[in-house]
Amino acid sequence: MDKFKGKIIEGRFAPENPLMWDQHIQKFEGKEIVRSDKKFFQRRDKSIPQLGYYFGYVLPKLMEHFNGHTKDEMHIAVKQYILIVKRGVTQELPFPPSIESFSTIEFEDFMRDIRKHFSADHGIFISLPNQVGYDFEL
Numbered sequence: 001m002d003k004f005k006g007k008i009i010e011g012r013f014a015p016e017n018p019l020m021w022d023q024h025i026q027k028f029e030g031k032e033i034v035r036s037d038k039k040f041f042q043r044r045d046k047s048i049p050q051l052g053y054y055f056g057y058v059l060p061k062l063m064e065h066f067n068g069h070t071k072d073e074m075h076i077a078v079k080q081y082i083l084i085v086k087r088g089v090t091q092e093l094p095f096p097p098s099i100e101s102f103s104t105i106e107f108e109d110f111m112r113d114i115r116k117h118f119s120a121d122h123g124i125f126i127s128l129p130n131q132v133g134y135d136f137e138l
Contacts, residue, residue, distance in 0.1 A: 046099075046107035053129040054107075058114060065124050082113045 004024070006015035015021035059074050066074065079099060099110060111129075118124040 044104045046102050046104050049129070050104065050107050050111070053132075054111065057129075057132050058111070058126055061126055062118065062124065065122065078114060082110060082117065086113060086117050 004015050004017070004021055006013050006021075008014070055071065055075075059071050059078070062078065063069055063071065063074050066077075069077070083099075099107065102110060115126045115128075118126060
């Protein structure tokens with residue numbers, strides 16, 4: 001299922017990326033559709049506990065398997081691997097790709113992709129946040 005971010009303005013959906021939205025809905029031209037909205041929610045920025053899990057557990061865990069990298073280098077490599085290689089993002093991204101603007105949901109999607117792909121591609125099991133303890137300071 002494709003996801004599109006945007007705002008409701010005067011009762012209408014205003015997508016963040018109108019070009020991608022237009023390309024998406026063109027697939028349904030002439031077809032009968034049923035729209036199902038699960039839930040509208042207000043966007044929230046990623047949380048401190050999410051960042052703690054990522055920087056305090058996930059990156060150090062990956063650094064154990066990929067020796068010789070600093071945490072910053074590993075962070076850049078993970079973003080490139082997930083956002084470009086695995087997700088196949090074709091839109092223009094800053095280099096290195098950024099997770100700065102991720103919401104809590106987008107960040108958890110990013111974490112899910114990390115757990116899934118590093119497990120499948122590299123045999124590295126990364127526990128869920130509620131299964132581990134980690135130490136992180138901002």
